[in-house]
Amino acid sequence: MKKRKSILKVFLIALISLVTIGGLSSCGQQTQEKTVKVGINSADTPIWKLIKKKVKKDHINIKIVEFSDYNQPNTALVQNELGINAFQHRFFLSSWNKAHHTNLVAIGNTMIQPMAVYSHKVTNLKAVPNGAKVSLPNDASNEARALELLEQAGLIKLSPAKNNLPSTKNVINNPHNLKFQVLDAAQTAHSLNDVDIAVINGNVAQAAKLKAKDSIYVEKVNHKSKPWVNIIAANKKDRNNPTYKKIVKAYQSEDVLKVIHRLYGPQAVGAWKVKL
Structure with a gap:
């Protein structure tokens, strides 16, 4: 009888050990965040x-x-x-x-x-006055993109840029005699009270609570995009x-x-x- 109890005790200890090891192993296999x-x-x-x-x-x-x-x-x-x-x-x-x-x-x-043209002073492109002040982002890539948008909108004409990155120096036809002001991209939205139109990046416009539906021109998405x-x-x-x-x-x-x-x-x- 004592022998049987001893065997049972050893069996229970072994079983508990297996369960404990299995639990630890399972914890170890959990995927870490x-x-x-x-x-x-x-x-x-x-x-x-x-x-x-x-x-x-x-x-x-x-x-x-x-x-x-x-x-x-x-x-x-x-x-x-x-x-x-x-x-x-x-x-x-x-x-x-x-x-x-x-x-x-x-x-x-x-x-x-898409970039967009916004204004607090005019409601459409046809109303852009001669000598209008225009704010653009000042980093080279977004300045080029903004100018291409203005060309797309029919406000200016650009000459081909040797490095495929036009700047205001590449404006060869400017019938409205637009006056360009280049600013940090984040400041273009804040410039609306000081300029006639501003070309503003989508995320900058959103941060300034400007809605795309309130813009006067939106960049077209095509192969050039x-x-x-x-x-x-x-x-x-x-x-x-x-x-x-x-x-x-x-x-x-x-x-x-x-x-x-x-x-x-x-x-x-x-x-x-x-x-x-």
């Missing part, structure tokens, strides 16, 4: 709050880091203070890499936010990072596109859905 810092323009915060929720199921914790200008997010990315950023178009990224000798890469398309496709960027070493790929996939979804349209209007385009 990965934290990714994402640098964005503050206007895009609602988009990234949705993406943050979407990737929770993949054990990814997104920390949103907001920036108010176009220079800090890439600097922070190069210095590994961020994992990825999402604020710039392809041309801006290319120009940044050349100017700063960096190797940031696009890992996914996000949207195309490819350089202006906004992207998610990472350091080159992380171009195939599986966690970042999951974030890109979460971005490129219909529910995110609905938020984009709510923020920037129906003219904003999900760049992953179009061929340019």
